[in-house]
Amino acid sequence: MRTLAGYTNIMSAKPGDTVEFKVSSHGPSATFSARLVRLITTEEHPRTAGLIERDVDAAFNGEYPARRQPIHTGSYGYVEHATAFSGLEDFTFQTWLWPTLLGSRRQTIAGTWDESRSLGFALEIDEAGRLTFLMGDGQGTVSTANLPTPLVERQWVFVAASYSAKDRTVVLHQSPRCDIGDLGSAETRKFDIAAVQGKSGQRHFFIAAHKASASDGLLLAGGHYNGKIDSPKLHAGALSIEEMASLASGAAVERLNECVSAAWDFSIDQGSDVFKDVSGNGLDGRLVNMPARAMKGYNWTGQFHDWRTAPHEYGAIHFHDDDLYDAGWSTDFAFTIPSGLESGVYAARLDAQDASPAYVIFFVRPPKGQATSDVVYLASTATYMAYANQTLIARDPLDEMSMGSLLVFGEDDVFLDENPEYGKSLYDLHTDGSGVCYSSRLRPILNMSPNAKYWSFGDGYLTGWLDALGIKADVITDEDLHNEGESILAPYRVVLTGCHPEYVSLAMWDALKTHLGRGGRLMYLGGNGFYWRTAFHPTLPGLIEVRRAEDGSRAWSAEAGEYFMSTTGEYGGMWRRQDRTPNQLVGIGFCAQGFMTGSYYQWSSGSSDPRVDFVFKGVNKGSKFGDYGLSGNGAAGQELDRYDPGLGSPRHAVVIATSIGHTDNMVLAKEEFGAMHWMIGGTENKNVRSDIVFFETSGGGAVFSVGSISWPMSLPIDNYQNDVSHVTLNVLERFRDPKPFSLPQ
Template identity: 40%
Template sequence: MLKLLSYTDRLWARPGEDVTVFASAEGFDSIDVELVRLICGDDSPKGPGYREEEVAGTRQTVAATFQPIHAGSCIVADDAAPLHTLDDATLQILVWPTTPETGEQAVMGIWDSRNKAGFLLSIGPEGAALTTGDGKTVSRVATGAPLVAREWYLLAASHDAVNGMLRIAQHPLNRDGRGEVAHAAVADKATPPRASAETPFMVGAAWGGPGNADGLRPVQCFNGKVEAPRVLRHYETDLAGLNEAGSVAPGARGVALAWDLSRAMTGLRVEDVSGNGRHGRTVNLPTRAMTGHDWTGDEHDWRHAPDQYGAIHLHDDDIGDAGWQATARVSLPEGLRSGIYCIKLSGGGHEDMPPIVVQPPRGGKTADIAFLSSTATYQTYANYHHGMDDAGAEMRSASATILSPSDAHLFEHRELGHSPYDTHSDLSGVTVASARRPMLGYRPKAGLWSFNADTHITAWLDDCGFAWDAISDHALHDEGLALLASYKVVVTGTHPEYWSTSMWQAMTAYLDGGGRLMYLGGNGFYWRIAFHPEFPDALEVRRAHAGARYWIAEPGDYHMAFSGELGGLWQRIGTAPQKLVGIGTVATGFDSCGWYERLPDSTNPRASWIFEGVGEDERIGDFGQLGGAAGLELDWVDRTLGTPAHCLRLASSTGHSSQYLQTIDTMTFNHTAVAAPVNPAVRADMVFFETPNGGGVWSTGSIAWAASLASDGYNNNVAVITGNVLRRFADPTPFEQGN
């Protein structure tokens, strides 16, 4: 459906730097490339109007071609050559299949799927199977007993190339009392395995030839967990003797390869502990640090018991780096004004516009106001399928699901990968979001959410004549406090939901140092994320403990692989958003929006300046593109979660429909009165409090706030209040510490 797709090598850059564009064009062979400044990305006729400005002198025409994505994760040996020459070999691995019913899946081997050459241990409708081929004929032996999903098995296969014997066995583990039995089979007159020298040794996929996934194309991808793959240099007649993972010591004589997947789990490398140095690498970012077959349940942090976390969960729809050839290089002119930009690609009547945050020159801020673009949140939402894959989605939206052409394309083209809001094809949760792939949805004109909704704020800054710099989550993660320190005020987007530890610490330090923060959104500072230490274009989320989770992490899998840190809600890590911005998530609803009404604290001299020009009984934000300024996702104060004792609750929202429900992470049990308008907890609290060293925080607690800014040409009380706060926060006069 979409014929022009692209991604970039970075989500933010500085003037004078280059951005590399990777594009795929289907049905045409050249594209125009230009840099545009995005003023407002919302093209809805109900909104303030889409606006972009071309950056002069950046237009170029480049050649383009179709570039496929080869999804599916696996593990590949760096050098398989010595394994090719094994006449006799035994393969051994532990597996926890998740979709054994969906057809033949490659578990391990050296198998050229195009030429049917080599040897392959697989699972499928016939159970575990061993196949050998020489490019002309194929032999096969199978247990004949399909595996059961989500149960551990030891699989073992052996071939005697000289005498033409094949053996296969599957042993169910941890199945005491359930009556499941082991199965084995043997065959003779087998074809000797003869793969070409370029065929790699792989776990979790067969070789489909060269491709874009780290140089190869994984096919027949396995869904599920794998653990302790080993290759022995001999034909084994007693496969039943291999009924424990440790039955053959990794370093024992005759072991050609033994990957211990519990080592170096934060990275891309897989270590061979056989002593032969046959290390490997993961391809397409499978999920590491997963509970293994011997996880006892006593330890939930893999850093404390790595030996119980020796599994990697492979998925046939994982995608790390799409691996496309570069299509264009865009140089950001020196002196380019900081802001939100896009690289506008057009060709064959199609268009794509990957965004770039252009930050000010390093160490050289150009304004006192910084807009923090929620690039981590945008990346996490990219390629979102929830509305299409979950039967409850229509209930949530309270209207028929509307698919954009991009959504429809995503439904069909699963090779683009999913978002951490989705499940994989095996219904396990998606933990990884990579930016090295087309990120549909993280684009202008893609609906009023996240990236586009945030341009209502930046358009307001421009239209009202505020000088501002754009900065990004990714840069904040990398550079920490240094990125923020020189700004008088930092303005967030509408939904700054995903925060790494480094980002959180930087913001805390900024506020402790007298910084000012305007939190113009809802459901912010909610999930903890980690960036990959070797491939920082990927981030990780674990839907642990509680929260609006969309999927739920398996027991024992709450710690992130990329960092080892406990994943999940910041609240459950002991640092609720209330500590940072006074408020945290309490309710969601998506059918309509409400408004705010002022509270007595709004006339407190500490904060009354915020409402200058607004009547005491005036409804705030009972208008706007979404019908009101209080809506979608709402935050409230909670002293027990850390709302500062001197925090002023200035206004609260009302007018919410019965579609607005208290979030499950803020309740101990469900009942029939969790919805508005009968649940007093369903509200957004607008708050202000002073921070040490003259700083302050002002929070709106509503994702919808910014969609009311532009009403009546910015002549409205939402814009008045926001402007009052911004001007005061940009004024260096310190705030007195509140009582």
């Protein structure tokens, strides 16, 4: 049973770096043990040597007290100031809303409300979806008032509350922004308020939540709001009903403009966790748990789709009650990487009584600028983060059809279902139905672990193959490559990918392309690679962003007008739609998907080209190969890539082999056809295939690509004595040879 979980402050470490391990226990045991292991393989399977882990001496090996560390999900903003909010008497708060999940519970729009003391005020949405004002004096008296007409989900509405301390009244106003087919009208009402606003220590103003408690210096929020908020303003003055109507219509209320306390403009510094006050009073705020920024606002015209072109139309932030950036756990133990520790995949293995072992994964790279091998394995950590804690098996009714079989609900699925606060993957939906566009490694990632489902951590078949054949390879991560560029690849002759390098940043792409142009060799040993354009946050470590724009096989689609990423300003979506097709980089690109069965390859006419003679040492060039494997019993499976000069595949590339025999469970990717038709299955469509290709690059480099996620899962068959293994080894040996490749004449 899963009861232990943990994560690290950094995912990749070199000698001298300190890795901090943060652990939480959900079980009854008072202690847990931790020990350092090197992971050689990552899955138990009866047709392989099983899960291979090797103990490593480390100072942290030993017993530790177990404790449960909480995770506080939900995004919000807050402003802290010693006096700006404690002295408010008359005030008016206004903002635009686009609520997305009404009727479930109370949700706080903004205010100074302190739940633990029943003190302050808040503008809220109640359980019935009605705009509500709340005020408490901190002495037990709490007053509420609400407008009778519920708000409407996904409809912009201007809301305001104006409180008069002298009259002890509040005026509430809502005015929906109606399109030609929308219903709704403005509503303004005045209410008497029995409670008076207390003035003891009001240091915080919250947006999209309220203060729940504060202990040990940790500020906790509650009442999280789901939806967009745009252009919030706070004024130190009260308005009459007539003036509120004037404010809602956009007309200036002169005396209110003279007493602006804060005017927050969310269109400034889009990628940051700070929001700016443009009133001149310096009441800037901070965002918690990374709500979605660069969201179109109430005034979006549709004329511009890039938030950098029309920033004033992108003044909205989309808050979610399940957003999570940093779990914020305390450190249980730490490990400084010693010099001489071999580069590889490592974990702190955690054990407790009656608990399944948990593995907190990290990668050890060589010292910066150095290499201990001429081969480097590029761990697909951006893809691991994209799939982090994926819950499709429990939430998506189509997942069973996609897999072509009944699904097994494992212990990690149960754990995530019972503990949704561990956050979601880029394939999941928020509770309000919007797509998750950010993912972080600063939380436990349950499926980045041995025996994880799908391909999330299936690259252990490749690392196991390297170990079994005595091939030493250094390890670096996507984040390393993104941060350091081609310089981190320069010491290596050969770069190996894992089975599914799907998520790639511009910096990663450019680094690989530059390396190939300088004579480097790339072995792309998977499928569906180099597919989604991915952004690494430039200042918040461990955070990636993906906008699923326009096209592609995807679990959700970005809203129109929200295709540009907030963190970098880059256009999101598929690389294929941005004139950087995978075909240009690795010779092939994603074309088909199916998870029920795998298939096999037959040699193509190109296999007779003398340029690829090195591929076939010890290989039986019979009619087929790869008709075996641990995934669907075939080397060509799950997701496939094909050669296509029309999409940029080099025309001098050699197609060495092509997969055949696919069933109609293997279907054409949606971007592979325009008009709808029935001929999308493997038995009917010639484009449903995996192509194995080789081509030379300028500068003496070369690329070998297999075009199948399942390829590495065929390596271990017959103790690595099979044609898939032999072909892979032959290519690696030639790629390690310093003799440069030559472009064909």
